[in-house]
Amino acid sequence: MIQVLIADDQTLMRDGLKTILELEPDIAVTGLAADGEEACAICDTRKPDVVLMDIRMPVMDGVAATAAIKKRHPSIAVLVLTTFDDDESIVQALKNGAIGYLLKDIEADRLIQTVRDAAQGQFTWPAMLAAKLTKHLCANVPALSGRLAALTGRERDVANLLAGGYTNRRIAQMLYLSEGTVKNHVSSIYSKLGIYDRTAAALALRRALDK
Incomplete structure (x- = not known):
């Protein structure tokens, strides 16, 4: 319930x-x-x-x-x-x-x-709000096209779900990983992409992965 x-x-x-x-x-x-x-x-x-x-x-x-x-x-x-x-x-x-x-x-x-x-x-x-959110939250986010190549295969899996708006707990359940492992992958993704805000990262990844 x-x-x-x-x-x-x-x-x-x-x-x-x-x-x-x-x-x-x-x-x-x-x-x-x-x-x-x-x-x-x-x-x-x-x-x-x-x-x-x-x-x-x-x-x-x-x-x-x-x-x-x-x-x-x-x-x-x-x-x-x-x-x-x-x-x-x-x-x-x-x-x-x-x-x-x-x-x-x-x-x-x-x-x-x-x-x-x-x-x-x-x-x-x-x-109707996605474009506005992207504009406000991603204004200073670096271009991701070249940075995505630095992600490992598992990080890419996590990034796709992060872009879908899922929490670490839900990502862990979907990928059969521990929540701690997902947290480590997310931290690595942030570092490689140069983004340290979860919402901005999710919006930027969604935009980049849809291209």
Whole structure:
């Protein structure tokens, strides 16, 4: 069962998301929060698998709450959900550890699937936002075309999954490796590519590998 926390300052939005998610047999809403501080407190006690986090909330906004939750509970997947197509907030939330970013006009079926993907450790970058993220996060990233050749075969396997937005834990499961081995491969990939931010690396690799 996927345990989900919904953090949004609008009661109608919280209740609506709860209704949609709880129609699914494999998803349960474990808590509702009206601001970032409340979301952090619920995460401390209930440790949900996934948090749906609004960006603009009183007391503590979703960007700051994401950073606090990921610092204390790295295994919790945070999905930023907002009505604002705000470049700066997108970048900061991802840098703070969010596993994905969704706009609130997303269709219910897509929302449910994204929650399931997040619980499995898969990043979500909507196509409409990918170009903006790449522009902001990869502005100072070196060209990768020549650097990819320096990767070993196993590093290339890891890089492909990293580009797909998977976490180290999920990559380890998919490649039948230990999480520590995957972490070492990722560190080597960073060194060879000259990129040390996971989100920037994933976006840059996706762009380079698609060519």
